Amino acid sequence: MSESSTASRPTLEAVAARAGVSRATASRVVNGGDGVREPLVERVRRAVEELGYVPNQAARSLVTRRHDAVAVVIAEPETRVFADPFFALQLRGISKELTAHDSQLVLLLTEGRDDHARVGRYLAGGHVDGALVFSLHLDDPLPGLIHGAGVPTVFGGRPGWGDGTRSAVYVDSDNRGGAREAVRHLVTLGRTRIAHITGALDQTSAVDRLDGFRDVMVDADPRLIAEGDFTPAGGERAMRQLLDGCPDLDGVFAANDLMASGALRVLRERGLRVPEDVALIGFDDMLPVAEQTDPSLTTVRQDIEEMGRLMARLLLRGLAAGSAGAGSQGGVGAPSSVVLPTTLVRRASA
Amino acid sequence: MSESSTASRPTLEAVAARAGVSRATASRVVNGGDGVREPLVERVRRAVEELGYVPNQAARSLVTRRHDAVAVVIAEPETRVFADPFFALQLRGISKELTAHDSQLVLLLTEGRDDHARVGRYLAGGHVDGALVFSLHLDDPLPGLIHGAGVPTVFGGRPGWGDGTRSAVYVDSDNRGGAREAVRHLVTLGRTRIAHITGALDQTSAVDRLDGFRDVMVDADPRLIAEGDFTPAGGERAMRQLLDGCPDLDGVFAANDLMASGALRVLRERGLRVPEDVALIGFDDMLPVAEQTDPSLTTVRQDIEEMGRLMARLLLRGLAAGSAGAGSQGGVGAPSSVVLPTTLVRRASA
């Protein structure tokens, strides 16, 4: 491990001295240089350069009460869920947007109830300017807790119906619309006995996709709906259940690609051809899965990275509006939720 | 978006006043309470509770020069690489360890050269106590740059041979040993014409795995080594090349599971049975891949989450030692690199 340099870093005072100006003027230059005459700006700039001056963020925060930092809270990242590319891509989108606005990304992963309290305390402690929160489960107390903590927050995915989260700002994919499109596509292909493998129904995305399915298959036989859990194994189980209850089904819409891949195995195992006998559609367009299955998976794509970018943008915009305008309460600049469109990606399975 | 509370948060001064003690005493209690008599401790604790006091980290950092924050730098997260479960798991391990030590995780994702400068500046700016750095490519200037920035750093994976990184502290899997074990297993199975699909050779992990392969297959026919790039498509390409050059090979060691899955497809496509005709071993034990292939993949497992945890632990230990001892340079507490063992996971493919 390399050691930290013991030589104390130069202060604004030192820069000012070197440039032959006051600390205040040096500060002005460092923060944009408005209202300082050109020759002085130049001198200060050079002094900064020569001394390798970097502002002390702690000192700055102390007086400005801004931190140029945003917390990203990912609740309950069970291996299964967290390890999929989903969060990685969202993080990248968020990171890009924050970087563009000189904000730092403080990552908070929570595991269990104790952590909720910890995160709540951290956010309430005013260490960050705002928070981006991912909470997968309907019964998660975190969204309510955070919402109440008085920290500007944008949620990733429509949050559950916890206290006060009805008014929450969130960014989500059009799960319902995407599901509708998928099922309609199956209908277009002439399929009539179309089944649905749901996701874990304690997550809004799963509920919304199920609703989308029902929008098209208005009075679907209950035997054509099986509850899954977003895992390949769950997809297999659900597919077996569906085939047992309704052996002549000719279309399946799975609530994600992982379950679709499980379903695919079961279909093949039972000697059913895809897409000839049964057309199959997934959701997410998780590339390593969707492209590698045989046949490759028709699926509903959502732009994950864009979701992340948008969340960050919404939050930053809200922060800017909140600090600029007098009342941040529902003011003109207060952003509202965004639902991003999805697109059907046609491959071989349907 | 919920707005930030306008009521200013209570200060230590307020706590002290309420508890009827001085600011200094209140501070002592908040920081552990050593040297303060029990009744006073109790009173201060209650005041903290009642006022909902949370220390202002900025003010604290300003004087202590500690930040209780660690930067995690992930260089060049191309979608392909970043989106695999690898980083997610490492992040989780890191997060757990940092949380246990009340440190925050500041995530820095870099994209391109400009970002390098940005990250360098950030780290040199003394905003964090230390850094955990992932850099995949041998020619990446980042490790050298960071190493030179005077920030205590631990690397994830053996870094390349950039300036000064020879002495760098890192945590890595025993890539070479794991590879040896995999190839030896193929030998044990009676395979004699064993091929290797390498990873992208600008990454140390790929080089080390190739070295491990060579350790066992001392004078392997060059036609039995094909360069891949860690992607399924690369695995397919390499497998074709291998079969074209040496149609009677009977064992393959792929440098990761993704490439093994690609190789598997090609083998099947050419009518070769796995493991009967060709035994196949991967690396990583990336579950969604290794378990879902048919046949399931024999592979070399590394404990990714543990790697992350260890990196954080090493860094924190180094920080503690560095601030305690006078000279942090190679002192008693200075940690040295760790190479974690791997284990062969036998499934169906070999």
Next chain:
DNA sequence: ACAGCATCAGGGAGCGCTCTCAGCAGCACG
């Protein structure tokens, strides 16, 4: 009972920065 010692509380300085406010220049105009 009193000196001597250890222990614990409080006063105060100061970390590095921003920001208000006063002051001083320079200019146009009367």
Next chain:
DNA sequence: CGTGCTGCTGAGAGCGCTCCCTGATGCTGT
């Protein structure tokens, strides 16, 4: 040439905290 104005610059306070140092307090020993 004097007055009023605009536009920069600098002095100084203070953000909330830690920590040094001094002073007060309780306890032991004789």
